[in-house]
Amino acid sequence: xxxxxxxxxxxxxxxxxxxxxxxxxxxxxxxxxxxxxxxxxxxxxxxxxxxxxxxxxxxxxxxxxxxxxxxxxxxxxxxxxxxxxxxxxxxxxxxxxxxxxxxxxxxxxxxxxxxxxxxxxxxxxxxxxxxxxxxxxxxxxxxxxxxxxxxxxxxxxxxxxxxxxxxx
Numbered sequence: 001x002x003x004x005x006x007x008x009x010x011x012x013x014x015x016x017x018x019x020x021x022x023x024x025x026x027x028x029x030x031x032x033x034x035x036x037x038x039x040x041x042x043x044x045x046x047x048x049x050x051x052x053x054x055x056x057x058x059x060x061x062x063x064x065x066x067x068x069x070x071x072x073x074x075x076x077x078x079x080x081x082x083x084x085x086x087x088x089x090x091x092x093x094x095x096x097x098x099x100x101x102x103x104x105x106x107x108x109x110x111x112x113x114x115x116x117x118x119x120x121x122x123x124x125x126x127x128x129x130x131x132x133x134x135x136x137x138x139x140x141x142x143x144x145x146x147x148x149x150x151x152x153x154x155x156x157x158x159x160x161x162x163x164x165x166x167x168x
Contacts, residue, residue, distance in 0.1 A: 004103070010096075012103045013051040050104040052087075052096060059096055060087035062104050064113060073148040074136070074160070075114060082115040085127075101131035105163060113163040116147065125159065133161035 003013040047065030051058060062085035067075035075081070087097045105113060116139050117124040129135075138156035139147050150156055 006099060006103045008099075009055045010099060010103075011053045011056075012100070012107075013053065014048060014104075014107060048104070048108070050100065050107070052100045052103075054091065054096070058088075059091040060100055061085070062100055064104060064108065067114065071146050072114065073146055074139070076112075078111065080108060080111050080113045082113055097127045098130045101127065105131065111164060115161045115163070116158050117161070118157050119159055120157070125161075128161045131163070133163045136160040136162045 003011055006012050047063055050062045050064070052060045052062075062082065064080050064082050067079045067081045072079075072081060082101075085097060085101060087100070113133075114136075115128055115133055117128065119125075136149060137152070137160060138150045138154050139158045139160035140150050140154070140156045141147050141158065147158075147160075149160060
């Protein structure tokens with residue numbers, strides 16, 4: 001695991017590939033859903049797990065993985081998907097999510113990164129926009145759990161955002 005100081009007492013530690021971060025389990029317990037997410041997005045699909053610390057206290061994480069599956073019909077080879085990113089409740093409201101995403105995206109370089117959220121999650125939409133993501137429109141999940149961008153005028157409870165590269 002590598003790490004870097006990002007200012008204001010914040011440090012970002014990064015794990016890449018087939019490794020999953022035990023720090024997440026220590027901080028929030030061994031919940032089945034979290035175990036599945038961490039393994040699915042890092043071990044099985046080759047991803048990056050970014051762990052955010054504030055003065056040596058684990059405050060949140062982001063998982064960004066390559067979009068190698070056919071689940072994301074809008075993505076191309078070399079693209080990444082952000083899912084999920086979490087700041088633990090005791091640390092919310094201080095701009096840490098934006099700092100986490102900014103530091104994580106800087107490490108990925110020129111890669112195009114996709115993110116999606118629900119339209120009723122105004123906080124997540126604001127975080128994504130402040131981190132440099134732009135709206136790509138509504139996204140729909142079909143019966144086979146594949147995501148596709150809806151044509152202009154389409155409606156969906158989910159919104160897609162993109163960072164870097166050219167828009168779709």
